[in-house]
Amino acid sequence: xxxxxxxxxxxxxxxxxxxxxxxxxxxxxxxxxxxxxxxxxxxxxxxxxxxxxxxxxxxxxxxxxxxxxxxxxxxxxxxxxxxxxxxxxxxxxxxxxxxxxxxxxxxxxxxxxxxxxxxxxxxxxxxxxxxxxxxxxxxxxxxxxxxxxxxxxxxxxxxxxxxxxxxxxxxxxxxxxxxxxxxxxxxxxxxxxxxxxxxxxxxxxxxxxxxxxxxxxxxxxxxxxxxxxxxxxxxxxxxxxxxxxxxxxxxxxxxxxxxxxxxxxxxxxxxxxxxxxxxxxxxxxxx
Ligand SMILES: [Ca+2]
Numbered sequence: 001x002x003x004x005x006x007x008x009x010x011x012x013x014x015x016x017x018x019x020x021x022x023x024x025x026x027x028x029x030x031x032x033x034x035x036x037x038x039x040x041x042x043x044x045x046x047x048x049x050x051x052x053x054x055x056x057x058x059x060x061x062x063x064x065x066x067x068x069x070x071x072x073x074x075x076x077x078x079x080x081x082x083x084x085x086x087x088x089x090x091x092x093x094x095x096x097x098x099x100x101x102x103x104x105x106x107x108x109x110x111x112x113x114x115x116x117x118x119x120x121x122x123x124x125x126x127x128x129x130x131x132x133x134x135x136x137x138x139x140x141x142x143x144x145x146x147x148x149x150x151x152x153x154x155x156x157x158x159x160x161x162x163x164x165x166x167x168x169x170x171x172x173x174x175x176x177x178x179x180x181x182x183x184x185x186x187x188x189x190x191x192x193x194x195x196x197x198x199x200x201x202x203x204x205x206x207x208x209x210x211x212x213x214x215x216x217x218x219x220x221x222x223x224x225x226x227x228x229x230x231x232x233x234x235x236x237x238x239x240x241x242x243x244x245x246x247x248x249x250x251x252x253x254x255x256x257x258x259x260x261x262x263x264x265x266x267x268x269x270x271x272x273x274x275x276x277x278x279x280x281x282x283x284x285x286x287x
Contacts (some may be wrong), residue, residue, distance in 0.1 A: 005006040040280035042209040047283055048224045048234030049211055052213060054194060055234035057224070057281040061241070062265055064275035065101060072271045074203060075120025075129065075160060076256035079142070082106070083258065083267075086120035086129045093117030095129050095138075097145055100260075100267075107145040111138070119160030119204060121167060123181050130157030137184055151184040161205035161212060165226060168227065170205055174198035175228065176212060190230030192223065199223055199232055206257040206266070213266075218253050222268075236281050242270060 012066055040060075048055040067073075075086035084098035093111040097105060111117050111131070115138075118130035126148065127140040133156055139149045159170040166187060167179045177189045192199045192214070201217040211233065212225040220242060224234035238254060256269040260278070269276040 040282075041259065041266050042264065044281040044283060045209040045211050045213075045234075049209075049226060054232055055224070055283065057234055057236045057283060059236065059238060059241070059279040059281050062278040062280060064102065064277045067269050067270050067273050067276040068146065071270055072251075073204075073256040074118045074271075076258040076267065077120050077122050077127075078258040078260050078267060079122045079207075081262075082142075083255070084120050084122060084127055084142075088115045088117045088271075090114070090116050093131075095120065095127065095140065095145055097142075107143075109140065109145045109147070118157045119169070121160040121162050121205075123162045123164075123167065126181070128160055128181070130160055130169065132157055136197070149150060153179075153184055153186075158203050158217075159205035159214065161207040163207050163227065165232055168205060168207065170202040170214060172201060172203070172217070174200045174202065174230075176202065176205075176214075176225070178227075180271065182183050190227065192225050192230045192232060194232040197247065199225075204255050204257055204261055204273075208266075210258045215255050215257060217255070220254055222254075222257065238268065238279075240278070241268070241277060242273070 011148050044057055063188050072088045074088040077084045078100060081100055083098045086095045091113045093115055095109050096105060097107040115134050116132035118132050120129050122142055125142050127142050129138045135152050137151045138147055140147050156171045158172045161168045169177045169179055171281040172178055174192045177186045179186055202214040203217040204215040206213045212227045214223045216223055220238045222236040226233050252270060252272045258267040260267060265278040265280055267276055267278055
């Protein structure tokens with residue numbers, strides 16, 4: 001069924017059959033130890049950072065897994081076989097902890113009805129969840145999702161990632177802010193640009209191989225950004241992955257990136273998408 005849906009969806013057809021069986025079979029024999037699968041995403045991202053000009057990366061689709069079509073996905077993070085997903089909308093926002101793969105829910109917490117949940121990230125045993133216009137970031141224990149504290153910030157909250165030391169936050173503009181994880185105070189910021197053009201609507205984030213990846217809201221593209229200076233280094237073009245290209249509501253857009261360090265794959269999904277996809281970016285040419 002997955003293959004059929006993807007054939008209808010677009011230009012990834014040739015990738016589906018070979019990648020699904022080939023990659024999965026190869027990795028089953030060498031779980032977690034082979035350097036080749038784990039090099040996939042990181043190698044492609046590093047190439048985009050290294051090669052002059054803005055690279056456009058395609059992707060290899062490995063597989064799709066079920067995703068809750070009620071989930072208005074706003075944040076996605078994976079740590080050690082645990083997937084954290086935060087969802088939005090007033091009165092329906094929540095944070096959830098599930099096994100991955102497998103999908104068994106091990107903890108779930110609803111946000112107050114006044115909060116519209118946004119980006120989610122995990123750092124040092126804590127889970128952070130932004131809110132859209134409420135200026136609150138909820139902090140939970142990663143193992144239980146028990147709320148530890150709530151910190152404040154100014155402006156809107158969209159996406160959240162970490163470089164292992166600081167939290168990196170988007171707010172719907174072209175600006176990324178680096179924040180102290182204890183106080184949530186802004187330490188520095190960069191403006192994301194392609195040459196002189198600002199790249200706005202930066203949404204869900206992920207930090208991979210020294211780059212910040214950012215969904216651009218209402219597009220099928222993920223920006224590859226050098227966090228040192230905000231320079232756009234590439235695009236990951238996910239055209240054809242969205243199972244609902246008509247998007248009648250205009251809301252059910254790509255919004256969710258997590259990096260699986262064990263397999264070297266990216267997990268991507270969107271708001272109310274029926275599938276979460278495992279993909280590996282690959283160099284497809286230069287713009
Ligand atoms: Ca993420």
